[in-house]
Amino acid sequence: MAEDAAQKVNHIHVIPTQSGTAVFLVLDSKTIVIQVDPQVGEALLSAIQGKSAERPLTHDLMLHLLQGVDSHVEHAVISDVKDGVFFARIV
Numbered sequence: 896m897a898e899d900a901a902q903k904v905n906h907i908h909v910i911p912t913q914s915g916t917a918v919f920l921v922l923d924s925k926t927i928v929i930q931v932d933p934q935v936g937e938a939l940l941s942a943i944q945g946k947s948a949e950r951p952l953t954h955d956l957m958l959h960l961l962q963g964v965d966s967h968v969e970h971a972v973i974s975d976v977k978d979g980v981f982f983a984r985i986v
Contacts, residue, residue: 901970909940916940929981 906921916936920927931939938952948955961967968985975982 901972907939907943909936909943911936 902922902924904920904922906919908919908921910917910919911933912930914930915933916931916939918929918931918936918939920929938948938954941948942954951959970986972984972986973981974984
């Protein structure tokens with residue numbers, strides 16, 4: 896399989912660590928680990944568990960916007976990584 900070929904994420908695991916939060920993206924052929932800050936990790940874990948925050952967070956607003964125009968995300972493409980920051984296109 897080509898390195899830039901699309902791969903489906905089968906499972907997402909969010910695990911708090913001493914320095915932040917580890918996000919495990921489990922694919923068929925490998926597992927990718929991304930380190931995020933504790934607030935992002937907490938928001939991810941809450942979303943996965945179906946919990947809602949006291950007020951909408953940025954990802955909540957994006958979801959409601961997509962639902963409001965009867966749309967959805969097909970996939971995201973990580974197009975670059977600079978200084979540990981992932982840049983992606985959302986399709």
